[in-house]
Amino acid sequence: MSKIMTVDVLSSIKGAQPSEAVNKLFEVIKNANTANTNTSNNHNNAVSLNDLRDDVVIDSSATEKQIIIENFPKEKNGYLVVSKVIEE
Amino acid sequence: MSSQIHSIHQQLVNKDITCTALVQEKLDLLKQNTNNTVNALLDTLALDLAAKVDAKIANGETIGLLEGIPFGIKDVYMVQGTYTTASSDLLKNYKSAYTATAIQKLLDAGAIPLVKENCDSFGHGSSSENTIFGAVKNAINPDLVGGGSSGGSAVNVAKDYTVFSIGGDTGGSVRQPAGYNNVYGLKPTYGRISRYGLMAYASSTDCVGPIAKSIEDIRIVLNVMSGKDAKDQTTYASAEITPDSIANSNTIKTVGYFKNFIENDSIDATIKADFLATIEKIKAKGIAVKALDFFESETLVSTYYTLAMAETASNLSRLDGTNYGNRIEGDNLKDTYAITRSENFSEETKRRIVGGNQVLSQGFSDAIYLKGLALRDAIAENFEKDFSAVDIIISPVTPNTPPKIGDSLKDPHAMYLSDAYTVGFSLGQLPTLTVPQGTATGLQITAAKNNDELVLKFANFLKDTI
Numbered sequence: 001m002s003k004i005m006t007v008d009v010l011s012s013i014k015g016a017q018p019s020e021a022v023n024k025l026f027e028v029i030k031n032a033n034t035a036n037t038n039t040s041n042n043h044n045n046a047v048s049l050n051d052l053r054d055d056v057v058i059d060s061s062a063t064e065k066q067i068i069i070e071n072f073p074k075e076k077n078g079y080l081v082v083s084k085v086i087e088e
Numbered sequence: 089m090s091s092q093i094h095s096i097h098q099q100l101v102n103k104d105i106t107c108t109a110l111v112q113e114k115l116d117l118l119k120q121n122t123n124n125t126v127n128a129l130l131d132t133l134a135l136d137l138a139a140k141v142d143a144k145i146a147n148g149e150t151i152g153l154l155e156g157i158p159f160g161i162k163d164v165y166m167v168q169g170t171y172t173t174a175s176s177d178l179l180k181n182y183k184s185a186y187t188a189t190a191i192q193k194l195l196d197a198g199a200i201p202l203v204k205e206n207c208d209s210f211g212h213g214s215s216s217e218n219t220i221f222g223a224v225k226n227a228i229n230p231d232l233v234g235g236g237s238s239g240g241s242a243v244n245v246a247k248d249y250t251v252f253s254i255g256g257d258t259g260g261s262v263r264q265p266a267g268y269n270n271v272y273g274l275k276p277t278y279g280r281i282s283r284y285g286l287m288a289y290a291s292s293t294d295c296v297g298p299i300a301k302s303i304e305d306i307r308i309v310l311n312v313m314s315g316k317d318a319k320d321q322t323t324y325a326s327a328e329i330t331p332d333s334i335a336n337s338n339t340i341k342t343v344g345y346f347k348n349f350i351e352n353d354s355i356d357a358t359i360k361a362d363f364l365a366t367i368e369k370i371k372a373k374g375i376a377v378k379a380l381d382f383f384e385s386e387t388l389v390s391t392y393y394t395l396a397m398a399e400t401a402s403n404l405s406r407l408d409g410t411n412y413g414n415r416i417e418g419d420n421l422k423d424t425y426a427i428t429r430s431e432n433f434s435e436e437t438k439r440r441i442v443g444g445n446q447v448l449s450q451g452f453s454d455a456i457y458l459k460g461l462a463l464r465d466a467i468a469e470n471f472e473k474d475f476s477a478v479d480i481i482i483s484p485v486t487p488n489t490p491p492k493i494g495d496s497l498k499d500p501h502a503m504y505l506s507d508a509y510t511v512g513f514s515l516g517q518l519p520t521l522t523v524p525q526g527t528a529t530g531l532q533i534t535a536a537k538n539n540d541e542l543v544l545k546f547a548n549f550l551k552d553t554i
Contacts, residue, residue, distance in 0.1 A: 007446055011445045019439050026394065052321065070183055071413075085421050
């Protein structure tokens, strides 16, 4: 199997190709001057580990479970039907 | 103080109107409307809730300020038992199993949900044309777009079909349609309102945002929805904003604006002239105005879209038709995924997913994605520096007036560039309000992080000044 994954495979979208409109945006980033930028990337978007929610199981309500089953694309005896997975 | 919420509340309490009549009137308006703002009407639920409010009033019970107030919900929020389509083929029959925290807080306060509102599919667009329900038409001129992605929500408020609506703002999706339809639209500080139950587009900038016809109504709805939520770890606790705290603007001494937003060729001449006239009026009130340096529009737009596409490629990878969604069976599992996604996603959504996977893949991530993150840090640092020198930054909402329906779809790159003035504040996670004043598409008022109160305060000042 080839090690190169094309964007159509990565995106699970048949025949997908990079678009010109989006490539123009990426060109701007490639050429942007980040000389004054801290290249160590101090992105402060991670949440604090001291304030995590309780690690407990919360059971869904009967209504919630019922709606989840209603949303199944294919259902048999209350179970979700999926394609069988064959290893490549 | 103009406020539709206060006014309707008083009418209900005085028994001048019944809640049922009010809700029925709005439902009729929504049903008949030709602006394509409705994805689904919640008529049975709304009328049931209205009858309960009427019964309470008839029994002499006290009702809360939001009790019986009809509102709209962008069709990307979970409301248990209702269809939540994200205006997409993939989820056109998807029913919410649970309710978003922000919406639940409004329901708990007694507000009545009327409608799931049309928008760009998964928030992917700036015109509300990328939808399976037909392009949203502008409230002022139906030949023009309603703006996006929360176009249906802004048009419903502008047309008085809803008293307020809840949009979602990732790169300008509340502020720009608010500007295009001459209403107020707030993107609060990132994390002030829980995102739990808002379908994720770009998680690091997604914000829940109210759209309304007055600052007071924005304040009321913001207060109800704000707060820490264990189901969204990025939320934080915030203090209530009181009417008194935003009545007086005497703490605002200095206002800034980005000169490169104004001094360039792409801004409409009238918007530019009107913006500069606004600056003069602010100066005339004794407030110092500083011209600030900022990143080029192209850099802002490119940074935002690079990161947003990467995040949406990841967020939307779960939509493969396995557990829910419009599955189309193929020869095997992988084929089923690919056909389901190829057939059910719009062209714009596919463009963004593919772009996201491009920048996240080996060979691209260092040159583009990581550099995009570094640029975002630089933009945020720039804001920090600016807010040590000014209290408020004002800017136009858009460089141009709303395009004609059909034009944005022809040129996606031009559509991305039209977000030049909104995306920077999203990357900075700052509170920004569109006010329907100053230019044809309004003005944006921005303050430092967590300073949403100052934004509303300055909006009150502008209302009396220009």
